[in-house]
Amino acid sequence: MIELWYTTFGTAALPPAVLAAYLGLLPPAWQQRVLACRRPARQQAALFGALLLQHALRSQERSYSLDSVRRTPDNRPYLAGAELDFNVAHSGAYVVCALSTTCRVGVDIEQHTRTNIAGFRPHFRPAEWNALSTTDLPDAFYRLWTQKEAVAKADGRGLNIPLRDIRIRQQRAELAGQCWHLQEICLPDAAAYTLHVAANYPLSVGPPRRVSFEEPRPA
Amino acid sequence: MSTLTEQLKNQIIQELNLVDINPADVNPDAPLFDYDGLGLDSIDALELTVILSKHYGIKVTDPAKMKQAFFSLNTLADFITEHQAAAVAA
Numbered sequence: 049m050i051e052l053w054y055t056t057f058g059t060a061a062l063p064p065a066v067l068a069a070y071l072g073l074l075p076p077a078w079q080q081r082v083l084a085c086r087r088p089a090r091q092q093a094a095l096f097g098a099l100l101l102q103h104a105l106r107s108q109e110r111s112y113s114l115d116s117v118r119r120t121p122d123n124r125p126y127l128a129g130a131e132l133d134f135n136v137a138h139s140g141a142y143v144v145c146a147l148s149t150t151c152r153v154g155v156d157i158e159q160h161t162r163t164n165i166a167g168f169r170p171h172f173r174p175a176e177w178n179a180l181s182t183t184d185l186p187d188a189f190y191r192l193w194t195q196k197e198a199v200a201k202a203d204g205r206g207l208n209i210p211l212r213d214i215r216i217r218q219q220r221a222e223l224a225g226q227c228w229h230l231q232e233i234c235l236p237d238a239a240a241y242t243l244h245v246a247a248n249y250p251l252s253v254g255p256p257r258r259v260s261f262e263e264p265r266p267a
Numbered sequence: 268m269s270t271l272t273e274q275l276k277n278q279i280i281q282e283l284n285l286v287d288i289n290p291a292d293v294n295p296d297a298p299l300f301d302y303d304g305l306g307l308d309s310i311d312a313l314e315l316t317v318i319l320s321k322h323y324g325i326k327v328t329d330p331a332k333m334k335q336a337f338f339s340l341n342t343l344a345d346f347i348t349e350h351q352a353a354a355v356a357a
Contacts, residue, residue: 059287081302089287090306139308158310161284167317170328197309207300207309210331 050153050245050253053104054144054235055261057096061088067095069264074098075115093138099261100145101136108132108149124204135201142241144256151249154202154228156194160240165189171211190242191232195221198246199228221246272344278322279340283307283314295340304339312337323347 085091105112140159297304336346
């Protein structure tokens with residue numbers, strides 16, 4: 049089974065004392081990464097993404113530390129020396145983390161903030177673009193987008209993969225001869241978001257688990 | 268910051284609705300897609316191609332080939348300048 053956790057956060061900058069208290073929960077290298085973020089919304093996503101990943105890793109039978117997380121040359125995070133794979137995504141006020149001990153996973157969530165998507169058309173195959181129901185736009189676009197993005201993130205090359213190379217057929221995708229299985233997940237109270245998980249094995253995704261990170265007391 | 272870079276910065280902030288950015292704080296050499304730069308994500312890469320098409324008449328069908336041009340505001344401005352110079356020479 050693929051496990052899925054999520055949390056929500058605000059987009060305004062946190063008061064310095066609150067930010068410092070949350071940062072105290074993370075290893076120093078991850079604190080620096082959060083502090084280096086220039087945009088408050090991006091900083092919140094980085095902070096709660098790290099906290100959520102830490103929660104997911106600690107929940108495993110053998111607890112892992114964020115200090116064991118490395119990055120591939122394409123910047124995909126992975127856990128050194130562990131038989132598990134994970135992926136984190138954020139959009140709007142949500143951050144999600146998928147984890148599997150048996151297969152490779154990718155996750156993407158997207159808030160429906162765009163109403164005019166016509167300009168994106170050249171990046172998709174004519175057949176897949178034409179298949180988007182005109183009465184269901186832009187929701188149908190976000191389904192297609194998060195499917196492709198979840199596969200690109202599971203593969204690990206992300207933005208370096210031409211979108212047209214990822215072929216979506218129902219709840220499956222094919223990229224360079226590799227088959228990926230897709231599952232759409234609906235988060236409670238997140239009607240304006242679309243979320244997909246991709247995996248290289250037909251595993252089901254468990255019920256999404258909400259994690260609330262209470263504001264820690266300053267030291 | 269060149270006029271083109273300044274113009275690009277304002278177009279990106281406006282069209283990607285980056286409400287939490289003070290334009291004066293944007294470093295034109297900072298990575299567009301890294302957390303310590305503008306922190307853009309992959310769907311924003313599609314938005315950049317729309318900006319290139321709409322404002323500069325440059326058609327990009329594959330953002331995957333734009334890695335170098337999409338590195339920073341300055342590399343994107345250089346890409347536009349080179350593209351425009353090539354179009355004039357043709």
